[in-house]
Amino acid sequence: MxxxxxxxxxxxxxxxxxxxxxxxxxxxxxxxxxxxxxxxxxxxxxxxxxxxxxxxxxxxxxxxxxxxSGLHFSKYDTLVSVLEDEFERELPAPFPERLSLLLLANKAVQATFAGYELTDTFASDEQYDRLYTELTGTIVLLTKSNHLPIIGQTEG
Structure with missing residues (x-):
């Protein structure tokens, strides 16, 4: 029993x-x-x-x-937030969730995260805003270098 x-x-x-x-x-x-x-x-x-x-x-x-323990900060959630907040018009739901999974496997995105000590309280740390900005830039650079016109393009 x-x-x-x-x-x-x-x-x-x-x-x-x-x-x-x-x-x-x-x-x-x-x-x-x-x-x-x-x-x-x-x-x-x-x-x-x-x-x-x-x-x-x-x-x-x-x-x-x-x-x-050690799971309160999420790289996935952070990427979804960046995509939803910064690229809302280009990437309506459910694209941010799907693209975030692909981005997590990208070496440039991994390197961006590797530059920070990602603790359970990182989202409330002052470094979070810097990471957020770096991720936004990394995503724009990835789309441009791969000739993906969906992100970072402004309408003329």
Whole structure:
């Protein structure tokens, strides 16, 4: 009976993580090793918290901190924001979401992100605006160098 409970809780944390990652880190959805390890860590944190006398809501909060640690800042969400905010007319929905996945695999975009220490609180950091501006420029340069007229063109 205890094994069934563990499996349910493991499934709960795994599903919770997969749901979050599918929205905010879709590029990492194939990293099953990470997902499994993180769900296991959350389950352990939950069980430890309950064993220490925390109620189930408190234990859930503690487990969620473990589950989502390092995942609060999203490169994908940042790219979607840049595309939606800066290229709204050229890229109506759902293009920003689709293009963001492609851009995440681009070396120039990866290099832009690599220039920053991306922590859970980075979106509220003063460096976020600089990253945002650099990403906007990188996207414009990519479209021009690849002769894609959809971005960075002004109507005459």
């Amino acid at each position: 205890k094994t069934d409970n563990s499996k349910k809780e493991l499934s709960y944390f795994r599903l919770k993580l997969e749901s979050y990652m599918s929205e905010h880190h879709p590029e990492r959805m194939s990293d099953m090793e990470f997902i499994t390890a993180r769900a296991d860590m959350a389950l352990t944190a939950y069980c430890d918290a309950v064993a220490q006398g925390f109620n189930h809501l408190e234990a859930e909060r503690i487990a969620s901190e473990v589950l989502f």
